[in-house]
Amino acid sequence: MRLTPQQRINKLDRWKSPPSVAEExxxxxxxxxxxxxxxxxxxxxxxxxxxxxxxxxxNNTNVSSDSDMDIKIEFTQRVYRGxxxxxxxxxxxxxxxxxxxxxxxxxxxxELGIALRRASSAVDASRNVAFYVPSVPGxxxxxxVVPCFTYLHKPTFGDPNRGTVVFTKDGKHIVNWxxxxxxxxxxxxxxxxxxxxxxxxxxxxxxNDLAALGVIKDLPSYFMECLIYNVPDSVLKEAVSLDxxxxxxxxxxxxxxAFWSFTANPDAMVEPxxxxxxxxxxxxxxxxxxxxxxxxxxxxxxxxxxx
Numbered sequence: 485m486r487l488t489p490q491q492r493i494n495k496l497d498r499w500k501s502p503p504s505v506a507e508e509x510x511x512x513x514x515x516x517x518x519x520x521x522x523x524x525x526x527x528x529x530x531x532x533x534x535x536x537x538x539x540x541x542x543n544n545t546n547v548s549s550d551s552d553m554d555i556k557i558e559f560t561q562r563v564y565r566g567x568x569x570x571x572x573x574x575x576x577x578x579x580x581x582x583x584x585x586x587x588x589x590x591x592x593x594x595e596l597g598i599a600l601r602r603a604s605s606a607v608d609a610s611r612n613v614a615f616y617v618p619s620v621p622g623x624x625x626x627x628x629v630v631p632c633f634t635y636l637h638k639p640t641f642g643d644p645n646r647g648t649v650v651f652t653k654d655g656k657h658i659v660n661w662x663x664x665x666x667x668x669x670x671x672x673x674x675x676x677x678x679x680x681x682x683x684x685x686x687x688x689x690x691x692n693d694l695a696a697l698g699v700i701k702d703l704p705s706y707f708m709e710c711l712i713y714n715v716p717d718s719v720l721k722e723a724v725s726l727d728x729x730x731x732x733x734x735x736x737x738x739x740x741x742a743f744w745s746f747t748a749n750p751d752a753m754v755e756p757x758x759x760x761x762x763x764x765x766x767x768x769x770x771x772x773x774x775x776x777x778x779x780x781x782x783x784x785x786x787x788x789x790x791x
């Protein structure tokens with residue numbers, strides 16, 4: 485399927501705005517449900533737990549057709565330290581051996597599961613990273629609840645970066661930098677005349693359409709945010725219309741991921757947090773995923789051949 489220019493303009497016009505007030509209310513009910521479950525769980529009394537939305541809802545880049553909720557429950561009284569990508573097995577062993585408290589990642593995950601099941605009997609605790617709380621039609625959306633601990637990275641120069649680390653059920657760990665993602669996204673949105681988040685929502689919506697049509701495989705919505713973050717501000721800001729701004733963003737990204745180019749450097753791309761590399765070990769996507777997405781998006785939206 486290939487959209488006509490008018491169909492493309494109509495879709496982009498719909499995609500430029502965040503979800504409606506009603507959709508935002510559904511997301512907020514999910515947040516309150518998780519917050520209350522944590523507050524009402526006796527073993528958590530007096531602990532330094534932070535309950536915050538993360539991802540697209542917190543960053544205002546969610547779209548109505550893909551509006552699930554991601555919430556992190558951060559245990560702030562236990563701090564891990566390591567590199568931007570994570571900890572070595574030796575570092576982790578040393579940090580665990582120096583901890584004298586009772587709150588291990590396993591215990592924290594177990595207690596959070598009990599707390600959530602008291603709020604919703606449908607909670608799925610079998611997933612590797614997050615607890616899954618199914619939607620309630622007309623009330624709240626699907627919700628992923630992530631147990632995590634405070635994580636610090638001390639660069640060679642400057643102040644420590646504060647993030648979170650999630651210990652998965654298969655024995656691995658994932659480091660996230662959600663506050664940096666939030667701060668950098670807001671700054672880029674302002675610099676681009678508010679076109680950054682429009683372009684993120686547009687690419688997420690295109691990916692939803694393409695995946696539903698079976699043209700590409702379903703990709704994490706965060707991946708689309710990462711790609712648009714690497715588009716220079718001038719590319720988004722200087723185009724005379726939203727349509728041309730999005731076309732220019734796709735053209736730039738296609739060039740950066742071209743196989744034969746002396747100027748392309750996809751390995752220099754970073755996540756919106758500005759700390760982690762976009763491509764590399766441990767990521768849920770590859771450069772080929774990006775190329776397929778961008779090519780399919782270009783064709784689907786009916787843009788002409790790149791100049």
